[in-house]
Amino acid sequence: MAEISIFYGSVYGNAQQLAEDAKQQLAAGGHQAKVIDEPVMADFQQAEQLLFISSTTGQGDIPPNLEGFILDLESRFPLLNGKGFAVVGLGDSSYGETYCGAGRKIFALLEELRGEPLAPLFKVDACETLDPQDEVLPWLKQVFG
Secondary structure (H helix, E strand, O other): OOEEEEEEEOOOOHHHHHHHHHHHHHHHOOOEEEEEOOOOHHHHHHOOEEEEEEOOEOOOEOOHHHHHHHHHHHHHOOOOOOOEEEEEEEEOHHHHHHOOHHHHHHHHHHHHOOOEEOOOOEEEEOOOOOOOHHHHHHHHHHHHO
């Protein structure tokens, strides 16, 4: 089974709770999963597989708790060389162009870093889904087995 490092961007705690729930589900499925609360470059480089879960804030921005780390990745550009990743974007489609902006930015960056997407960006629309766990946890089971 895989070792999965879970990174999250959260403003009000939804993405953080979803990361914790994902960890529990992945562990129940036999994976080694850990939530990275304050990521540093070593967490990223040593990860076997990556899962990013991020809400979107402002004008399609990455939440502050993850933004500095993403900027560090952009500037230092540590190549993933085919390492598997998945991204969950939480957003609200009523915001139009900025819908799931953080998830889209993270997904694009991981592709630029030559990561291997395990699935397309998974978008969760707050206009349609009250509890993102209802959609994300079954999706994780498909992606990571």
